[in-house]
Amino acid sequence: MDLAVFLVQCLNAIQYGLLLFLVASGLTLIFGILGIINLAHGSFYMIGAYLAYALAPWAAANVGGGFFVALGIGIVLSIAFGYVLEWAFVSYLYEREHLQQVLMTYGLILVLEELRSILAGDDVHGVAPPAWLAGTVPLGGVMTYAVYRLFMSGVCMAVALALYLVITRTRVGMAIRAGASNREMVQALGIDIRLLYRIVFAGGVALAVFAGMIAAPASSVYPGMGNQVLILSFVVVVIGGIGSVRGALTASLLVGFVDTFGKVFMPQIAGLLVYVLMAAILLWRPEGLFRTA
Amino acid sequence: MKLPRIAIPPAIGRLLKFWPLAAALVVLALFPHIGGGFYVDLVLTTMILAIFALSLELLVGGTGLVSFGHAAFFGIAAYATVLLSAKTDAPSLAWLLPPVLAIAAIAACVIGALCLRTRGIYFIMVTLAFAQMTYFVFHDTSLAGGSDGLYLYAKPRLAIGDVTLLDLGRPMTLYYATLGCLVVVYALLALIGRARFGQALAGIKSNEQRMRASGFSTYPYKLAAFTLAGALAGVAGFLHAVKDGFVNPEILAWHQSGAVLLTLILGGIGTLRGPVLGAFVFVLLKEVFQSEAVFGAFARHWQLPLGLAIIACVALMPNGVVALPARFRRLRMPIPHAG
Numbered sequence: 361m362d363l364a365v366f367l368v369q370c371l372n373a374i375q376y377g378l379l380l381f382l383v384a385s386g387l388t389l390i391f392g393i394l395g396i397i398n399l400a401h402g403s404f405y406m407i408g409a410y411l412a413y414a415l416a417p418w419a420a421a422n423v424g425g426g427f428f429v430a431l432g433i434g435i436v437l438s439i440a441f442g443y444v445l446e447w448a449f450v451s452y453l454y455e456r457e458h459l460q461q462v463l464m465t466y467g468l469i470l471v472l473e474e475l476r477s478i479l480a481g482d483d484v485h486g487v488a489p490p491a492w493l494a495g496t497v498p499l500g501g502v503m504t505y506a507v508y509r510l511f512m513s514g515v516c517m518a519v520a521l522a523l524y525l526v527i528t529r530t531r532v533g534m535a536i537r538a539g540a541s542n543r544e545m546v547q548a549l550g551i552d553i554r555l556l557y558r559i560v561f562a563g564g565v566a567l568a569v570f571a572g573m574i575a576a577p578a579s580s581v582y583p584g585m586g587n588q589v590l591i592l593s594f595v596v597v598v599i600g601g602i603g604s605v606r607g608a609l610t611a612s613l614l615v616g617f618v619d620t621f622g623k624v625f626m627p628q629i630a631g632l633l634v635y636v637l638m639a640a641i642l643l644w645r646p647e648g649l650f651r652t653a
Numbered sequence: 654m655k656l657p658r659i660a661i662p663p664a665i666g667r668l669l670k671f672w673p674l675a676a677a678l679v680v681l682a683l684f685p686h687i688g689g690g691f692y693v694d695l696v697l698t699t700m701i702l703a704i705f706a707l708s709l710e711l712l713v714g715g716t717g718l719v720s721f722g723h724a725a726f727f728g729i730a731a732y733a734t735v736l737l738s739a740k741t742d743a744p745s746l747a748w749l750l751p752p753v754l755a756i757a758a759i760a761a762c763v764i765g766a767l768c769l770r771t772r773g774i775y776f777i778m779v780t781l782a783f784a785q786m787t788y789f790v791f792h793d794t795s796l797a798g799g800s801d802g803l804y805l806y807a808k809p810r811l812a813i814g815d816v817t818l819l820d821l822g823r824p825m826t827l828y829y830a831t832l833g834c835l836v837v838v839y840a841l842l843a844l845i846g847r848a849r850f851g852q853a854l855a856g857i858k859s860n861e862q863r864m865r866a867s868g869f870s871t872y873p874y875k876l877a878a879f880t881l882a883g884a885l886a887g888v889a890g891f892l893h894a895v896k897d898g899f900v901n902p903e904i905l906a907w908h909q910s911g912a913v914l915l916t917l918i919l920g921g922i923g924t925l926r927g928p929v930l931g932a933f934v935f936v937l938l939k940e941v942f943q944s945e946a947v948f949g950a951f952a953r954h955w956q957l958p959l960g961l962a963i964i965a966c967v968a969l970m971p972n973g974v975v976a977l978p979a980r981f982r983r984l985r986m987p988i989p990h991a992g
Contacts, residue, residue, distance in 0.1 A: 397774045457719075458777060459918065462721060462777060463915060464964060464967045466911045466915070467961070467962075470957065470959055470960030474956045591785045594778040597778065598771075598775060598782065628794060630793075632790060635786035642767050642768075642770055642779065643770070647771075
């Protein structure tokens, strides 16, 4: 493998890992703080991709903006959607067993997946990236790399940084961290824990929807695209440790590299390698890499 | 009016408690003579699902382990059934079933050994992830036909010399064999529930810390339960492969694991009749939602009403169908007179 190919694969791995991080970080926050196992998280990713597909032409025709206007509208919609979803379905699961959370969110998957089928059909769609990001950059003479993929990595890194700053430097972030370690104590201090939960859930949904939206131009938009991402996010959360955003970042990149290079070197068993990695981590540290509590 | 009290000997009283079970058994045994071919097939499907759900009940209801990857063992056994069968001759049941169950049990033992290092939400995710791994093994590699799946060319039979005792290729024989398996699995789980092993599992479910404190090494117990549950799911997988004569990776997909968990919670966790009732309710619901006579063209989107039914079920009857009579009794209870 020469250097340019290696470099391209590295960029792919980073881009894939960072995208996975956006989905997995929402999942790990919802696990860690709300104590909810949310199977519908992959569906939010799928919704994001379909939103990009539906909103981009609409925004171009009516508002006069392209992809980025659609992105903005999508984020606003997803926060509202997450907020309503928490209020309607998730809010009374906090005291219930995991099993009931699993079933409720499993039911949500079926509903969301069928609504998608009714509203958008079962065809595979593509989304055009914005014109100024559509080109490629030359890489080491013969290779080229899509500008949009570089842009994706950049955006994901910016979001990861913003997430880090929100959690470590703001009042809401402080409340979130406190809520993760002791729910009752936070309530006793006069913080509205239900509102906090609602914010975290809506934020998690928005992260997954956002990931789906920016992934849409790079991959195609197809039914069931959320399932694959959901399972991989589970693997990421298991490797990184529940509730740890830092762990999610490390684990996402690890999974990104293992998957990408697995496809290059061992295409036959590439699908399995990620799970082998998970098994190895489980043997070594069953609580995940960054689990502290 | 008050009925006169008749003194019933306690032994008979205990037997009388089993009359609903006996009645259900009689109905199931007589059903092929009453119902048409389509309905017999439907009941056969239901009984296979009931065995599958019973095997999961040992984990969820018996031990408190919520496995979201139980379809893996069902699917592994189904694949093993097809892969171990010869392409020409009808395979012998005696040579086929034991290795199939052993393979399912070994797979469950290996996967369980890893999954049981975790607990709670982790356990749910890890079981799901490993089930998905087995899905990819069958889906991506050329080991067993890839995403197209495999056909079972000849159905297994049991013969001594030239006398055929059981030929699972005959629908009636398969029906009664499945009913027999259901009874055996039910009885086995009932026995386990009363045995020391089952009591230990129940202890682990209610308080694992305390079980450990009182000197039980809980890990081997959990692993044994996981392995046994995998083998019993293998029984269901074997029957499924024989019934359909065809396997593809979809039988290992996580929708299967979700469906069997749903079956369990529909029926009610913690009892053995729950999973069986749940299987009937689930198959009926699915059949109604898929029927074009009821829903017309909308039947194509049958997962939407199913999803809504799941959500309603979790919200309104968290304890399943089994708990419904008690619920109604509470509603019907006369309000005591005030003053």
